[in-house]
Amino acid sequence: MPEDVEYLHCVQAVLDDDGLRYQVLDSAGALRERLVWPIRPLPTQRWRTVPGGESPALFMGKLGPGRLLAFRWTGRAAATGTSVAQTLLAAYAPHTLAPFWIGVQGPRQTLTAIIGTAPGRSPHYWHGPGFEAGARFDLHILVSADMGPGGLLYRFGDRDPWSSLVAASATGPERLEWPERWSVGHGQGGPADRRFLGADLTALAAC
Structure with missing residues (x-):
């Protein structure tokens, strides 16, 4: 290590x-x-809709001990043959590279999270399952600063068990300073940047 x-x-x-x-x-x-x-579910009253496109972040700064940040996306995955990177959410500040990105990429539309916390150092990647092309999905992501590299968890739907995304990293989201802007459905570079190519994307967040 x-x-x-x-x-x-x-x-x-x-x-x-x-x-x-x-x-x-x-x-x-x-x-x-x-x-x-x-893991105990976050209270219903904490959940907020995250609008599509760019908006002010619902959480900024570092996650403290015992704090959780949760996301939920629903929609329909892109069609068969789609392999480009597609954004579910990017967290960024203007004129800086987004320190957090989550979306799908590759021919299997593999769930992928990217965290970069050290300027000049390569970011770390987390991977999960692929999305079924053209199928509806209900993806839950949980971010915990207490679990090291296991602190990015996913499940599909309310009844599935939680599992950690897989990473070759010695650290997790505990060092991440969540910046001031979020973008749903495309990257920080605007509507053409790694845009989501499926349909009916909605996003919720709770902290």
């Missing part, structure tokens, strides 16, 4: 009727990672 990430640690864990809880402490006693499972 990179020098600024690797650390000596111990894990404290509890498994009981309420589920699984654990925390990871470093050699100075600082809490570095933690998890409460199953």
Whole structure:
């Protein structure tokens, strides 16, 4: 692991009727990672519609301990043969490269998230399943700053179990400073930038 990430640690864990809880402490006693499972759903009143196109972000700054940021998109995936990158959401500030992007790309329309937190360093990629071409979808994404690289989770619909997106990264979204603008359905470069090529895209967010 990179020098600024690797650390000596111990894990404290509890498994009981309420589920699984654990925390990871470093050699100075600082809490570095933690998890409460199953994840409790965010209250209904926290959910807000995110309009298509560019809009002010509903959350800015770093996610604090125990905080979750949730997204939900519904729509119809692009037709068979579509392989270009398509944006579900980009989070960015003007005149800077978006530090967070999530969408689909490749011939399987593979769910992909990109996080870049260090200027001049390559971003990190997370991957999930592919979308069925032309089919309707109901995608849920949960962002947690407590779970390290496992802190980007997905499921389809309300009843599916949560799973972490797969990444070759030693860190997760805990270092991400969420910027001031969001864009749904296209990238930060405007309507022609990695636009969503399916139909009926809607977005919700809660924090």
